[in-house]
Amino acid sequence: MTATAQTAKQSTPAFAEAPIPARAGVGLKAQHYRTILEDEPDIGWFEVHPENYMGAGGPPHRYLSEIRERYPLSLHGVGLSIGDDRPLDEAHLQRLKMLVERYKPGLFSEHLAWSTHDEGYLNDLLPLPYTEETLARVCEHVDQVQDMVGRRMLFENPSTYVRFAETDMGEVDFIAELARRTGCGLLFDVNNVYVQATNHGFSAEDYIDAFPVEHVGEIHLAGHARETDDLGKPLLIDAHDREVDRIVWDLYARAISRAGPVPTLIEWDANVPEWPVLFTEAMRAEEVMRAACGRVAPAVREDERALAV
Template identity: 60%
Template sequence: MKTSITSESLSCGAPAQAAQAALAELPVRAGASLKPDHFQYILNHLPDIGFFEIHAENYLVDGGPFHHYLTRIRERYALSIHGVGLSIGGESPLDLQHLDRLADLIDRYAPAVFSEHLAWSGHAGFFLNDLLPLPYHRATLQRVCDHVDQVQNRLKRRLLLENPATYVEFSSSNITETDFIIEILQRTGCGLLLDINNVYVSSTNHIRDPRAYIDALPPGTVGQIHLAGFSQEQDGAGAPLLIDSHDAPVAAAVWDLYDYALCRFGPVPTLIERDGNIPPFEVLQAEVRLADERLNSDALRGRRS
């Protein structure tokens, strides 16, 4: 069930939320994924952009061009670091060596934000290179909270945890995803990285109301927003099955849902994520501007602290 609203229909009369601003150490602007294809362009042109985000694991190397360029870009831009390999939802214990390497990377680049996923990607010493889903019940909740605690204690900073895009559900789940997330936030004190595309993708895939998902999340907990493009397939019964592919521009329905979320949470640093079909930087920057325009819209003015 697809819902759509126009920006004119938005009305955000609520007062500014100080808690929100305190959470967001990144500039309350839009940023972009940092891709090696764009290293040189960025240093040559110094585009006006809120921040860059990297995937931690791409920089867990000893030296060479990745560190060379990131060091120079970090000198000029705010940074968020997004991990894809901690496997916080995994049954296996956290990889402590990996956690140590992340700590070193965070010390080196002092990002405003470090985030990870409500998912698992490793098992029994192997890394599967995908964000895999977990059932939502008391046992998995405990496991995730333990892992989040462990990460926050080791990194000595607050983690932002990202809501997942999922393609299956589990019959053993007896907690909704939003209640599961709220419980993690309350128990561990971590923040939420709200991926609007993931909300849309998962809601479509499991026939939930994406706005109800947004409405269920408490204001003041969202430290960052992700926007990305998806691709469309079909499930075994011909129902739409959206894939969180990050290889296309942000879809209109996701922009609408973004407006809706901004209305609820106020302005939040927002990333345009792109991992595939990487366009020239100017194209990515144009999408970043679209997000900036929404962050600066009249409807939200006055909610910025």
């Protein structure tokens, strides 16, 4: 056969590097694509789950590319299952690598959790026992994925509903040791801290004060749902379905006072509101950041504005 007369090979746009500024961003939802492209709101950056962009083509990639042309982008994976005892899924690693190469995200993060077993993918972030065995396994996986993707990643402190009898290490110690051994960065989810503190009965302030903030490259804020546990005590669910709780805002101010200005994301994944509601939450995060640190990434933004004019 001769070569096809029309190869029609889709050219993939090459994006310029765009670091994530120490401003507020929001999780990008499909229902907001058009509003964002039409209004170009003054927001620092967007974040997506790479798993939602693992089709070969189609509208999700077209919208994401158009948004990536105008804003810095962060990839926040949910499917890597870094805490799995089993080997990481090579095919999934390849897909992540391809997306990182295609979109050149300013940040790339995942969760301290596991989600896959022999039967398949469970689509939830499952908790880990904090032991030396788990730590060694997680470190091995983090080394593998950072080598493979060729860049430093951030890992997020979890929200959990149960603990394991086998756990013999504190969560903050576990996370600090993970960062020390692998050189990975940390994504500090302040809502998760409050969920953990409530569900397992410890002080959220102590957790924040002990957290190794020198490794923190990003902060997450989200709303949680309130239920009760088997003893009738409060059990918080990391639902991402409403505004950030008042107490979590206070904890955020405490965290950001320690960490300094850090890119901060509003996650809102269920009961997603109209764009202005989400935007208002992001602007509130910038106000808190400004009040706590006296600045919101002034250098990067002024430069970008000067270039844009």
